[in-house]
Amino acid sequence: MDRVGGICKDKMAPHERVGALMMGQTPDRVPFNPFAMGFSSLNCGYTIESFYNDPQKSLNAQLWTAEQYGYEPVLLLGYAAYGGWEFGGEIKMPTSEWEGAPSVARHPVETEEDVEKLELPDVKTAGIIPISMEFSKLCDEMGLPILPGTSGDAITVASNITDVSLFCRWLMKKPELAHRLLRLATDHILEAYQYWVDTFGAQKIMAGLYVTVAANQILSPKQFEEFVLPYQYELHEKILGMGVQAGFMHICGEQNLNLPLIQQLPLGSPQQPVILSFGHEVDLEKAAEMFPDNIIAGNVEPQIIQNGTPEQVYEVTRIAIEKGKKAPGGFFLMPGCELPPMAPGYNIHTMMKAVNDFGFYD
Amino acid sequence: MATDARKKEILKGLYDAVVDFDEDKVVELSNAVLAEDVDAYEAIMDGLAAGMEHVGDLYANQEYFVPEVLMCSDALYAGLDILRPHLSGKEADVKGQVVIGTVEGDVHDIGKNLVKMMFDVAGFEVHDLGRDVKLEKFVEEQMKTDSEIVALSALMTTSMLAMPKVIEMIKARNPDAMIMVGGAPISQEVADNYGADGYAPNAANAVQEAIQMISRLREMGKA
Structure with missing residues (x-):
């Protein structure tokens, strides 16, 4: 795979590299995916909105941007505000200069009475699901792995169904309301996964599992134990139990206090590997030590990729690579969260340059 | 008229009740x-506000988290609603005016609301524009109210990019307005690069920073 010009010294193709990592083998170098969603669309001359409402443009943008920079594509059409629209509220697509992703414009639950009336939505027509399913079909036609666009994060779905401030107050004052929303969120996610499994077969699917609102910037480990762990355990157990080929779990933000609880979740096996992706707040050496059987991913700070100089980005990427390479379960270089859509392209190139300079295994 | 001992008991009780939400x-x-x-005034400052200051420390030390802080904030406002109408004379004078909001493209407002609460309790007149606020609205509101401070919040890496733009817009119309910025992706370095006059890593620091900014304005004879 040597090529003349550029900075590529690769010995494997992207799919071979990721395949080796997932099979527990050592690839030629650290794989790299910059979690580029809105960035991909802008990079290809599309709008950010088109990433979320035009499956073909979304696919093209992700594939072409990966090809341009030489990183490993991991294709997804989904969003963090999942739940509000899907349960009957309204979504606002990112159309202004300063918006990077969809946000909930009207929550389906605004009062305690609304919680009682709330029902599971039709899984085939709810919110973004038809768009995301179309995207998955395009991936399938190309023989690419399928990462369903439904959420895999009950607490975040529940806190998108209602306003997160109200949800936090219910955790304290009306826990039964919070539990009802969490139950509905969990049931919906499981139904959505079953829909994907029925459509494509479990073996083509990589499960997306996330814990976002559970970050310690918002919730305590005690609240994690009561309101996150039981539902997340059920999601992991049942979704992995459907026989999906692998999983990708994004552990968003500051989660240091939650890590011992996350250790208690079903996190795959050598035959069903689960990648654990961490924010910049969690040290990669600590992550590798606590999760030695998993592939560790992360964790360059997105804000630095957007605002930093190439020298700063090169240095933080080098540090992440050198820490991550020691992970016994393998390492996938990523930012700590979604790549900022407005990040300058030269900083993605700079990350790729650091991968070429420091990412090769002996 | 309460005795000194009783007064202390009440103030300590208010402090504890805020902390215990x-x-x-x-x-x-x-x-x-x-x-x-x-x-x-003493009840607000030495009871409610002092309690909330401790809550800020508990959050910083990861003993309290957002649900607890929101509950403490509700308790504090319950007290403010009762006590504030009874402030008199100089104590009732506002310490300054602040326009606050989460910038356009961003619907996250927990942090902004906590900063707003700290300004409220410190005796500022707060003009809260809410969330996803059009940039022009910050300029208009500052001009309309002649507020000394404009406080901008952003949680997203996309919306934070609106900050230097709105700072430029406000300064073009009123170079004396002091702008402070905050939010998860913001650091002192980012605030400096954006041309902000102040930055606060959390709600309690925001008020201290604002008071210092107003003092700087007064020293310059502009407030």
């Missing part, structure tokens, strides 16, 4: 402040 207790003690002729 015991809204009923705050209401009971705030009514006791009025009934027993305790100074309302």
